[in-house]
Amino acid sequence: MAKIYIPYGTVEGQTAHIVEYIADVVRANGHQAETADLKHSPGPFPGGYDGVIVAASVHVGKHEGYVADFVKKNRAELERLPSALVSVSMAAHGDEQTAEGYVEKFEQDTGWRPAHIGLFAGAVLYTHYGFIKKHVMKKIASDKGSPDTDTSRDYVYTEWDGVRRFTEDFLARFAEPPAQS
Ligand SMILES: Cc1cc2nc3c(=O)[nH]c(=O)nc-3n(C[C@H](O)[C@H](O)[C@H](O)COP(=O)(O)O)c2cc1C
Known part of the structure; x- marks a missing residue:
């Protein structure tokens, strides 16, 4: 069983819904999940986690500044653990190139290049x-x-099946090997 930390930023609440959905998928797959609204608990990265999924939404072309600050402060930990970025925007609904551009900007700003990126449409x-x-x-x-x-x-506009598949792909690395008989 893995422990997954899911810190996030949200303005109108859709990313919070997506994060709760991700946490439900993590738990349904037999793992533990803890979410943290970074606006209200921007504290240091807690220890004891096996993986982390950072989520943020886009307003006027940018992800929340406080999520970028969290990533900059905790980059070493994000690079040490299996980690993923979830980016929520309207562009992800049919304008993938623009949605990717927001992530590129976030990567340049924070220096973090997550191996797993989920681009999801918001609301x-x-x-x-x-x-x-x-x-x-x-x-x-x-x-x-x-x-x-x-x-x-x-x-x-959020496609929940896509969120579920993304989460399950991320969790695949934590799957227990089948028991030897
Ligand atoms: C004031 C405002 C500005 C926005 N600017 C952008 C934008 O520049 N690009 C984009 O793709 N989506 C933009 N959106 C759409 C949001 O990313 C979308 O509503 C998302 O669901 C917000 O997530 P949240 O509810 O977690 O804050 C904007 C939404 C609002 C309300």
């Missing part, structure tokens, strides 16, 4: 946004020709 949560954010996001959607401009509802 447009109109009903949770304040007045300005709602109208900015509606304008971005309509400028892109997206039909998803009804601000009385939310649009979730």
